[in-house]
Amino acid sequence: MGFPSPAGDYVEKSVTPNEACKWFSRPSQYLMRAGDISWRAGIKKDAILVVDAARKPQEGSIVIATVCGEFCMKRMRFYPTLSLQSLDQPDMETLIEGGDLEGEETIIVGVVTHIINDATTDEFDDIPCI
Numbered sequence: 128m129g130f131p132s133p134a135g136d137y138v139e140k141s142v143t144p145n146e147a148c149k150w151f152s153r154p155s156q157y158l159m160r161a162g163d164i165s166w167r168a169g170i171k172k173d174a175i176l177v178v179d180a181a182r183k184p185q186e187g188s189i190v191i192a193t194v195c196g197e198f199c200m201k202r203m204r205f206y207p208t209l210s211l212q213s214l215d216q217p218d219m220e221t222l223i224e225g226g227d228l229e230g231e232e233t234i235i236v237g238v239v240t241h242i243i244n245d246a247t248t249d250e251f252d253d254i255p256c257i
Contacts, residue, residue, distance in 0.1 A: 148177050148241040155181035157237075159191065163200060165214040170200075171244040178237035189214070189239040194221055195232050200239070 161174040168189055170176075176191075184190050184203040192201055192211055201211035204220065211233065213219040223233050 144243075148243070153179075153181070155179055155237075156240075161200065161242075163214075165200065167217075168200075168202070168214045168242075169244070170214075170242055171248065173245065175243040176200075176239050177241040177243070179240050180237040182238040182240065184235060184238050191236040191239065193234045193236060198236070203235075 156177065156179050159176045159178050161170050161172075161176055164170060164172050178191055186203065186205050188203045190201055190203050190211070192199055194201075194211070199211075200214060201221065202214055204210045204212050209223045210220040211223065212221075221233070
């Protein structure tokens with residue numbers, strides 16, 4: 128029998144990707160690989176996206192949508208009009224007709240909740256250390 132370690136109060140359990148990304152194997156969550164690079168949204172080439180189909184988009188959320196039958200990543204805008212904004216070119220917007228998120232031409236598939244990038248590339252390294 129000995130004395131308990133004072134550091135015992137500060138022991139933390141290990142972090143898993145499931146806990147870090149709040150991934151609990153719900154049927155509405157799935158993983159996607161990003162095909163496009165988006166510098167402004169922080170999405171590198173071949174990033175893994177955690178998408179939740181049950182989550183409602185909010186102002187500024189990155190969403191996966193089908194526009195005229197093609198999948199795309201856009202930023203959701205509610206004001207001044209309901210639209211999908213390009214991630215890299217904020218001036219380019221796709222208006223959603225009638226204010227319905229589930230219209231004939233535009234369908235919101237899910238909301239991107241987490242972006243997992245490969246940190247071994249120097250893709251975002253504008254000012255490398257000397």
